[in-house]
Amino acid sequence: MPPRSKSPWRAIGLVSVISSYIVGGVVTGMLIGRFLDNMLGTEPILLILFLLLGLGSGFYGVFKVVQPYLGDDDS
Template sequence: MTGGKRSPWRAMVLVSIISSYIVGGTVSGVFMGLWLGNQFGAKPFFLVTFLLLGLGTGFYGVYRAIEPFIGDGK
């Protein structure tokens, strides 16, 4: 039964999406924070701020990606 709701390929795609959102948001936040910190001379402030923004964005993307799978049972 390929293409069913419990397909292992679908699960692997979902895991790939989740990991790419978290890693991508975190890495983007770190690089943006380091770059802005070097530009303005406030490296720790920008690094921490953009790291947290990147993590928040990544987890929001994960929530939006898994939202159809955690529906209210309809």
């Protein structure tokens, strides 16, 4: 259900949540991929794979956060 008030603080909070999902997913994917690359000796492969997985999970989280705000404005 979309919020009824259009507070600027709510918008600032939404933007910070969106950016933290994207940055958090990318950084986490990069760290996991780099760690596994160092352990297994497969230099850029797992870094790229987990970076893309982190980016995908970040965008999925953004979609789930923004989904209640999408829809008809008829209400």
